[in-house]
Amino acid sequence: MIEIEHLHKRYGDVVAVDDVSFTVAANEIFGIIGVNGAGKTTTVECLTGVRTPDRGRIDVLGFDPATQRDAIRTRVGVQLQASALPDRLSVHEALDLYASFYPDPRDPDELIELLNLSHRRDARYGKLSGGEKQRVSVGLALIGKPRIAVLDELTTGLDPHARRDVWSLIERLKDDGLTVVLVTHFMDEVERLCDRVAVIHAGRVKALDTPTTLARPGHLEDAFVELTTA
Numbered sequence: 001m002i003e004i005e006h007l008h009k010r011y012g013d014v015v016a017v018d019d020v021s022f023t024v025a026a027n028e029i030f031g032i033i034g035v036n037g038a039g040k041t042t043t044v045e046c047l048t049g050v051r052t053p054d055r056g057r058i059d060v061l062g063f064d065p066a067t068q069r070d071a072i073r074t075r076v077g078v079q080l081q082a083s084a085l086p087d088r089l090s091v092h093e094a095l096d097l098y099a100s101f102y103p104d105p106r107d108p109d110e111l112i113e114l115l116n117l118s119h120r121r122d123a124r125y126g127k128l129s130g131g132e133k134q135r136v137s138v139g140l141a142l143i144g145k146p147r148i149a150v151l152d153e154l155t156t157g158l159d160p161h162a163r164r165d166v167w168s169l170i171e172r173l174k175d176d177g178l179t180v181v182l183v184t185h186f187m188d189e190v191e192r193l194c195d196r197v198a199v200i201h202a203g204r205v206k207a208l209d210t211p212t213t214l215a216r217p218g219h220l221e222d223a224f225v226e227l228t229t230a
């Protein structure tokens, strides 16, 4: 589904991604973890075509994201940063608007229900709580019926109930065949959701395995700290 080989990307003098390689299989939930500035966002931006790599090869569903952006856009859903929507749009209007960008979108009302946002359907985006905004951003990533969803900080800012709701949603979507790339700082999220996880450190893959191989349950954070302490 996704193959990344020797990805390298720099911003001026800053090497954001030095040498990253991994593959993501169909229907996998693939986690990416790493300390701030490790190169996670740059990596996923390259795989969604937002950034062009300086070196390396990326294949997403048989397409090159740097040159075949339209093909990627309709097949890969990307979770936007929460602030990217105009405040005056209602939840329903926002999802309707994004649905219009895709050839075969999900039904916005069905998605609103799935996101537990039915009671906020007509509320303006600007009036939503942080967690509600976050759920809308997950919805926008899924509205186009993508084969792959790239979720950067999926549950940041959500309360424990909302986190569990979003986790269940992602699990249900996986059951329906979705492939997920999940960038996160939450080790419990990795343990709950991810089939495999890459630890990125200083622009390189420091470890890549199933969460239970990297650490026994409940101890992923300790293993992570150990792996990312220079």
Ligand SMILES: Nc1ncnc2c1ncn2[C@@H]1O[C@H](COP(=O)(O)OP(=O)(O)OP(=O)(O)O)[C@@H](O)[C@H]1O
Binding pocket: 011, 014, 015, 016, 017, 034, 035, 036, 037, 038, 039, 040, 041, 042, 043
């Ligand atoms: N647009 C940019 N211009 C210049 N430097 C950048 C830019 N974006 C990222 N960087 C730098 O590249 C490096 C990797 O950043 P990146 O955002 O990919 O890391 P990250 O692992 O996603 O971090 P975080 O966990 O903080 O989101 C950092 O040193 C960052 O300061």
